[in-house]
Amino acid sequence: MPKKTPKPQPLEGLTFEQAFKELEEHVKLLEGGDLPLEESMALFERGQALAAYCAKLLDAAELKIEQIEA
Numbered sequence: 001m002p003k004k005t006p007k008p009q010p011l012e013g014l015t016f017e018q019a020f021k022e023l024e025e026h027v028k029l030l031e032g033g034d035l036p037l038e039e040s041m042a043l044f045e046r047g048q049a050l051a052a053y054c055a056k057l058l059d060a061a062e063l064k065i066e067q068i069e070a
Contacts, residue, residue: 008046011053019057023050 011019026047030040 016057019050
């Protein structure tokens with residue numbers, strides 16, 4: 001029986017580390033290939049949002065470093 005995924009936390013409430021860990025967990029579940037299509041699609045969509053959120057946080061950190069170095 002496939003594991004039920006918990007209701008996701010809002011992205012804005014996650015640290016980079018939390019978001020990246022959740023993304024890694026989703027990738028692992030999707031690679032397993034034993035989820036129903038609807039659940040796989042939901043995990044994929046959440047994964048896309050998590051990846052974009054992580055990229056946004058990294059961009060902000062990079063900008064802050066550039067500002068400090070200037």
